[in-house]
Amino acid sequence: MKIFRQMKRLSAKNKPHMKEQSVQEQGNNEGLTGNLEEDFQRIKQLFEGAADFAYREIEINAAYSALILYLNGLVNVERMELHVIHPLVKANEKLPRRAEITIDDMKGILSSAQVKQGTTFQEVIDQILAGGTILLMNGSKSALFISEQSWEQRSVDEPVSEAVVLGPREGFTENIRTNGSMIRRRLKTTKLKFEYMKLGSLSQTEVMITYLEDIAQHSIVEEVRSRLNRIEIDAIEDSGYIVEFIEDQPFSLFPQVLQTERPDRVVGNLLEGKVGILVANSPFALIVPVTFFEMMNSPEDYYGRFIITSFIRFIRYLFLAVALLFPSIYIAVTTFHHELLPTNLIFSVAASREKVPFPAVVEALLMEITFEALREAGLRLPRPIGSTVSIVGALVVGQAAVEAGIVSAPLVIVVATTGIASFMFPSYPLTGAIRLLRFFMIFLAATLGFYGILLGIFFISVHLVKLRSFGVPYMAPIAPFHFNNLKDIFIRAPWWKINERPHETGKRNLKRLSSRKPKY
Amino acid sequence: MYTEKISGLQLFYLMVGYVLGTAIILGLGLNSKQDAWIFILIGMSGSLILMAVFTQLAAYYPGDSLVEMLPKIIGKFLSYPVILLYILHFTYSAARASRELGDLIVTTILSETPIFVVIASFMVLMIYCLRGGVETFARMAEIVFPIYIFSLILIWILLFSVDQFDIKNLTPILGNGLMPVLKDAFPTAINFPFGETIVIMMLFPHLGNSKHARRIGMSIILVGGLLLTINSIMMISVLGPEIYSRDIFSLLSATQMVSVADFLERFDALVILMMVAGVFFKVGAFTFAAAVGISQLLSLKQTRSVCLGLGSIIPPLSLVTASSFVEHIEIGFKYYVTYVHTLLQIILPILFLCIAFIRKKWGQR
Numbered sequence: 001m002k003i004f005r006q007m008k009r010l011s012a013k014n015k016p017h018m019k020e021q022s023v024q025e026q027g028n029n030e031g032l033t034g035n036l037e038e039d040f041q042r043i044k045q046l047f048e049g050a051a052d053f054a055y056r057e058i059e060i061n062a063a064y065s066a067l068i069l070y071l072n073g074l075v076n077v078e079r080m081e082l083h084v085i086h087p088l089v090k091a092n093e094k095l096p097r098r099a100e101i102t103i104d105d106m107k108g109i110l111s112s113a114q115v116k117q118g119t120t121f122q123e124v125i126d127q128i129l130a131g132g133t134i135l136l137m138n139g140s141k142s143a144l145f146i147s148e149q150s151w152e153q154r155s156v157d158e159p160v161s162e163a164v165v166l167g168p169r170e171g172f173t174e175n176i177r178t179n180g181s182m183i184r185r186r187l188k189t190t191k192l193k194f195e196y197m198k199l200g201s202l203s204q205t206e207v208m209i210t211y212l213e214d215i216a217q218h219s220i221v222e223e224v225r226s227r228l229n230r231i232e233i234d235a236i237e238d239s240g241y242i243v244e245f246i247e248d249q250p251f252s253l254f255p256q257v258l259q260t261e262r263p264d265r266v267v268g269n270l271l272e273g274k275v276g277i278l279v280a281n282s283p284f285a286l287i288v289p290v291t292f293f294e295m296m297n298s299p300e301d302y303y304g305r306f307i308i309t310s311f312i313r314f315i316r317y318l319f320l321a322v323a324l325l326f327p328s329i330y331i332a333v334t335t336f337h338h339e340l341l342p343t344n345l346i347f348s349v350a351a352s353r354e355k356v357p358f359p360a361v362v363e364a365l366l367m368e369i370t371f372e373a374l375r376e377a378g379l380r381l382p383r384p385i386g387s388t389v390s391i392v393g394a395l396v397v398g399q400a401a402v403e404a405g406i407v408s409a410p411l412v413i414v415v416a417t418t419g420i421a422s423f424m425f426p427s428y429p430l431t432g433a434i435r436l437l438r439f440f441m442i443f444l445a446a447t448l449g450f451y452g453i454l455l456g457i458f459f460i461s462v463h464l465v466k467l468r469s470f471g472v473p474y475m476a477p478i479a480p481f482h483f484n485n486l487k488d489i490f491i492r493a494p495w496w497k498i499n500e501r502p503h504e505t506g507k508r509n510l511k512r513l514s515s516r517k518p519k520y
Numbered sequence: 521m522y523t524e525k526i527s528g529l530q531l532f533y534l535m536v537g538y539v540l541g542t543a544i545i546l547g548l549g550l551n552s553k554q555d556a557w558i559f560i561l562i563g564m565s566g567s568l569i570l571m572a573v574f575t576q577l578a579a580y581y582p583g584d585s586l587v588e589m590l591p592k593i594i595g596k597f598l599s600y601p602v603i604l605l606y607i608l609h610f611t612y613s614a615a616r617a618s619r620e621l622g623d624l625i626v627t628t629i630l631s632e633t634p635i636f637v638v639i640a641s642f643m644v645l646m647i648y649c650l651r652g653g654v655e656t657f658a659r660m661a662e663i664v665f666p667i668y669i670f671s672l673i674l675i676w677i678l679l680f681s682v683d684q685f686d687i688k689n690l691t692p693i694l695g696n697g698l699m700p701v702l703k704d705a706f707p708t709a710i711n712f713p714f715g716e717t718i719v720i721m722m723l724f725p726h727l728g729n730s731k732h733a734r735r736i737g738m739s740i741i742l743v744g745g746l747l748l749t750i751n752s753i754m755m756i757s758v759l760g761p762e763i764y765s766r767d768i769f770s771l772l773s774a775t776q777m778v779s780v781a782d783f784l785e786r787f788d789a790l791v792i793l794m795m796v797a798g799v800f801f802k803v804g805a806f807t808f809a810a811a812v813g814i815s816q817l818l819s820l821k822q823t824r825s826v827c828l829g830l831g832s833i834i835p836p837l838s839l840v841t842a843s844s845f846v847e848h849i850e851i852g853f854k855y856y857v858t859y860v861h862t863l864l865q866i867i868l869p870i871l872f873l874c875i876a877f878i879r880k881k882w883g884q885r
Contacts, residue, residue: 339786450792458645458660475659480659481527
């Protein structure tokens with residue numbers, strides 16, 4: 001990592017004017033002149049070549065004329081006609097009979113819900129770009145910003161990447177306000193805070209930091225704020241951009257930020273003292289800080305019965321080991337330690353491997369890579385042909401390859417089980433880490449057998465205990481150990497027993513329950 | 521200076537794992553045959569006194585590691601050779617532990633792999649861990665130790681199913697009287713593995729709440745000693761005193777006899793896991809102590825590059841010191857544990873405590 005830093009420093013030295021060269025909106029901090037024609041020409045010049053820029057002139061009376069500016073497609077034209085243009089056209093009758101009309105008089109005429117006032121060119125331009133409707137009037141040094149924005153958007157839908165059987169079905173959309181409202185609906189308290197900021201010099205993407213006051217720690221909120229403020233990039237297209245900027249250890253395979261589509265998951269985490277980050281145009285909210293074990297929990301865990309849930313969690317951790325280790329154990333056993341298997345089993349494995357021309361490693365790598373390819377192809381293919389891939393995958397790669405004697409049947413079982421296991425984790429980025437580490441383990445098993453697998457597990461554990469997410473140890477509450485927080489890690493205790501927030505993030509206000517479970 | 525803190529529980533896990541480390545696999549008190557467990561108990565009681573010496577020294581010089589307190593006790597010039605001795609001791613002990621791991625792996629599961637590859641790959645892991653500082657090492661202990669103990673207890677339970685299991689193997693208890701065992705136990709039983717807990721003095725300054733230092737130290741010896749005692753009783757019951765005293769890897773031999781319903785057998789993997797975990801604690805603590813010692817002796821600002829240097833010395837060192845494993849064990853138990861350990865882990869610490877005690881008394885006047 002040091003070497004990257006040095007390279008960065010060197011490249012920065014060679015291009016000293018880099019910062020000045022980057023494309024940015026020019027400063028327009030002067031105020032409006034009050035001369036309608038002059039102001040309009042200046043704004044029009046800036047929007048030259050932008051076909052979606054629209055304007056309409058309205059004469060209020062002989063002396064005064066107003067000008068409406070907006071961007072086509074970002075404004076609800078029907079509502080604008082009703083609440084802005086119609087009142088203005090009829091204004092002459094309502095306005096006081098005096099010589100001077102000010103922009104303040106206009107406020108009384110417009111029937112829109114949100115009307116603000118601004119005085120500089122920069123404000124006017126920002127408002128137009130954000131989808132506002134701008135009212136300029138001659139003789140007035142300030143402009144009115146009318147908020148009638150609306151655009152085509154996806155409706156609230158079931159989250160695709162985090163489907164549940166029990167629990168709410170709504171997922172975030174690309175509209176940051178809708179997303180904010182979904183959180184607000186679940187936490188009707190003034191303690192819930194939303195902080196706005198804009199990131200990206202060109203995209204001016206709205207970003208919201210959300211947290212619960214009195215529960216989230218100041219230091220973490222402050223750290224989130226400062227890390228976000230340090231981002232200098234031209235455009236942010238998705239919250240995934242931000243993840244890479246704010247992670248403690250971007251070179252780690254393990255995600256240190258939780259990406260989720262589910263508002264209930266965000267709320268659950270806010271209650272544990274975490275900080276959420278909503279990003280405009282992205283249906284994925286970010287949650288920091290996060291630990292490894294939280295990545296392994298599904299929101300459904302909290303809606304189902306706790307005993308069943310605890311069992312499912314056990315299965316999940318078991319298959320975490322399977323997803324990571326099964327192919328490498330197969331390789332280690334077939335190449336190094338035949339004696340570790342019971343005699344009958346090793347005979348049947350050996351018999352099926354008899355015809356196979358490759359060593360077990362090559363065989364396993366071949367199948368694993370094919371499986372990864374199938375997975376990726378299945379994702380990219382248009383849905384109607386998607387089933388073709390599964391048929392080709394199952395028949396050609398599975399059965400035909402075994403019958404042709406290219407791979408052995410037990411290996412197909414191993415790869416298939418591993419493949420299923422790797423889809424069990426509730427966090428998609430974590431799946432990627434496990435899938436990649438599987439190849440690392442295969443390599444170790446092929447060179448050092450069972451000892452290599454052990455070393456690999458130790459390596460991964462060392463890496464995990466080293467990791468931190470916004471200063472919180474990644475393996476908390478196992479390392480460092482905290483007994484009270486074990487209630488929601490490998491098992492899910494009944495709600496009336498989880499009486500404390502996680503120690504690492506919620507220590508400002510540990511108590512969750514005020515009473516014990518009533519007895520019936 | 522010591523910004524990284526570890527908790528009492530972490531230190532406890534780390535050091536119990538360290539005490540069990542290689543001792544649980546190699547078997548202790550081989551000459552005492554069926555009285556090996558008494559041998560261990562004697563060693564444990566002696567080491568409780570020794571641990572009191574260590575913790576008292578740490579209490580006299582709070583916040584100082586062994587290397588830092590030595591100049592204050594015996595003066596700057598006299599301390600240099602002594603510190604050097606300790607650093608050499610730690611380094612060589614780390615090398616010994618990794619050699620034991622290498623030989624176990626090569627004789628059991630990887631018969632065609634060069635032993636150097638086994639030791640070197642383990643050292644790479646160790647350096648990666650220690651470069652994360654003592655915090656990373658201590659957190660690793662929190663993850664590894666529960667698994668370690670779980671495997672150990674699982675093996676014990678499985679040993680009951682062995683046909684040859686016979687608790688009568690322990691008799692006659694003290695058939696030749698107490699004296700032969702006592703003679704055998706002093707000072708070997710104290711020195712290995714309990715006396716090696718002297719590295720705890722390099723870890724004490726990192727302890728978050730140093731008030732509990734003595735309690736933690738004592739419980740490390742007690743828990744570690746009791747686990748070793750139970751283990752040796754189980755081994756002798758399964759293997760019989762004769763095999764126990766001749767076998768190099770007694771835990772492994774015992775585990776290989778387990779066969780439940782003719783299907784659940786070959787639990788070697790668990791022993792290998794325990795060995796890797798135990799040596800992880802042992803090599804880790806020794807290498808860490810040596811690295812911190814070197815950096816404090818030379819007043820370096822960080823220990824990370826020292827760890828790297830030590831990591832490249834230890835694998836070759838572990839191999840050149842003995843040509844075969846039998847020779848390695850012989851050098852270890854006949855000479856190293858008997859003489860060097862006695863000097864560095866018993867005589868010198870007690871001497872330091874006396875000097876420190878006198879200094880404190882006279883200093884106050």
